[in-house]
Amino acid sequence: MFTARMPGFSTAHEKTGITPEEYWQLKKINGGPQDPGIQFYWSRSGGVEPTRLLKNGFPSDVKSGGHAVLYVLKDVLSAQEAIQNHLCLASQHVGRKEERQRKNQQPKPHKDPRVAVLDGGRRRWWDAMLGDFVPMHTLYIPQGCDWNKCAFCPIPQAITEYEKLFFNGLRVPDAEIVSLFSQILTHMIDTHPKVHTLCLFNAGSFLSDVSNPPLVREQIIELVCQTPNLSRLIIETNANDVTVKNMHALCSQLGGANIDLTVRIGVETQNQTLRLKYLKKGQTDKALRKAVHTIHMHGALAGGYVLLNPAPFSNIRALLDAPEESDERLLLWAEEEAVKSLDFVLSESLHGLGMDEAYFCSTNVGPGTLLTEAWKQGDFRPAPLRMVYSVLRQGIAKYGTRIHLLPFKDERGFLAVPSNHMPQGIAQDLKNAVGCDMKFHNMLNRYRETMNPFVLVVPSCTCNIQY
Ligand code: SF4
Numbered sequence: 001m002f003t004a005r006m007p008g009f010s011t012a013h014e015k016t017g018i019t020p021e022e023y024w025q026l027k028k029i030n031g032g033p034q035d036p037g038i039q040f041y042w043s044r045s046g047g048v049e050p051t052r053l054l055k056n057g058f059p060s061d062v063k064s065g066g067h068a069v070l071y072v073l074k075d076v077l078s079a080q081e082a083i084q085n086h087l088c089l090a091s092q093h094v095g096r097k098e099e100r101q102r103k104n105q106q107p108k109p110h111k112d113p114r115v116a117v118l119d120g121g122r123r124r125w126w127d128a129m130l131g132d133f134v135p136m137h138t139l140y141i142p143q144g145c146d147w148n149k150c151a152f153c154p155i156p157q158a159i160t161e162y163e164k165l166f167f168n169g170l171r172v173p174d175a176e177i178v179s180l181f182s183q184i185l186t187h188m189i190d191t192h193p194k195v196h197t198l199c200l201f202n203a204g205s206f207l208s209d210v211s212n213p214p215l216v217r218e219q220i221i222e223l224v225c226q227t228p229n230l231s232r233l234i235i236e237t238n239a240n241d242v243t244v245k246n247m248h249a250l251c252s253q254l255g256g257a258n259i260d261l262t263v264r265i266g267v268e269t270q271n272q273t274l275r276l277k278y279l280k281k282g283q284t285d286k287a288l289r290k291a292v293h294t295i296h297m298h299g300a301l302a303g304g305y306v307l308l309n310p311a312p313f314s315n316i317r318a319l320l321d322a323p324e325e326s327d328e329r330l331l332l333w334a335e336e337e338a339v340k341s342l343d344f345v346l347s348e349s350l351h352g353l354g355m356d357e358a359y360f361c362s363t364n365v366g367p368g369t370l371l372t373e374a375w376k377q378g379d380f381r382p383a384p385l386r387m388v389y390s391v392l393r394q395g396i397a398k399y400g401t402r403i404h405l406l407p408f409k410d411e412r413g414f415l416a417v418p419s420n421h422m423p424q425g426i427a428q429d430l431k432n433a434v435g436c437d438m439k440f441h442n443m444l445n446r447y448r449e450t451m452n453p454f455v456l457v458v459p460s461c462t463c464n465i466q467y
Contacts, residue, residue: 107191134196141202154366206235225257242291267304270344304345309334309383312374361406364414382425436461
């Protein structure tokens, strides 16, 4: 429902004698309202005709004869969708001059390419404690992952490429790691002074004594503690590396600088066999529970990644002992499984891990992984967009903004991301999107940007008639 006021209408039309009802029904040649204001709403609402409810207008506008109107849109859903699309496009629109100004104002990347690629950039992030968006910056540390087994993960491959490009294929020496980090951190402070939350991603193993030896970790955190105005640090780690000893060391350092900590863990699924045997995560339920307990004991927040449809069809057939099951039925199983996994991560029940937030994403096809091979052979496909929507919707209904929807984007580019129309998925840049794919991706982007469930209005399309 929205209001369209016509202040002074009565006075202005004393001579013409036209009534508001007659006036707003005057049509242009294209069939739309003649009045530019009403035309605006009409066109942006996808051509929805207004209905007048408040016959006598607003009390505040009695001087004009009460000729303000209150409309209710007859087709609320399509109107809302059209208006949202318009606002989304308008918010992304910038004129040429503004575009030039914005480009000139954009911070320049670090001049050393070895350092520049460690800058993951800035974005808005929903802070669960504040209940608001905060500026977040991501920095990478090229340390690699000593686990390096997860079937779907392209990160170890990315580190190998970094080492080949800049260090003759050798592991980056510890002293160099600290120096590179110091340079990119200084660059971030110079170019983005107001960082509330800093994500430090070193291939998911920040607390590993192998990938990130304690002395190096201490030096990195020492530098982090000198970042002006920083309120929260986010790290990723394997549950097996969360020990009282390393959490105590980390939290003591951060506490001295008044910086809060969030520890993210790749839970991925509630199904332990799937997690251990097929995804090769190496983290048992018991290890996850212990890690969450240790994180909470130190006053930090715990968050868990959850993946929709993370394994090839052949793996799921073996897991379910269902060799004849169709791909479609297995995708439906994956949808239910992802909903249960969000419960597992967030629920305080005996079954749940009681983590503070969840990072939900469809499993996209990253380059150089076991999953890529399965995808090429038709044994894997990203879950359709409508399943991403369905899991998200069910999760939000229970846990609200504790669930973050991660972008379907990777620095090196995913080979395939969800589509409603292309079973094998579409390119990360959506250039081969078809049917309602673009609208669906826009809708999910709007949710990421607003964390407002009311923007989740499914675009109408023949492919999702059941919604
Ligand atoms: S998901 Fe994490 S632990 Fe697994 S290979 Fe990737 S970076 Fe390593």
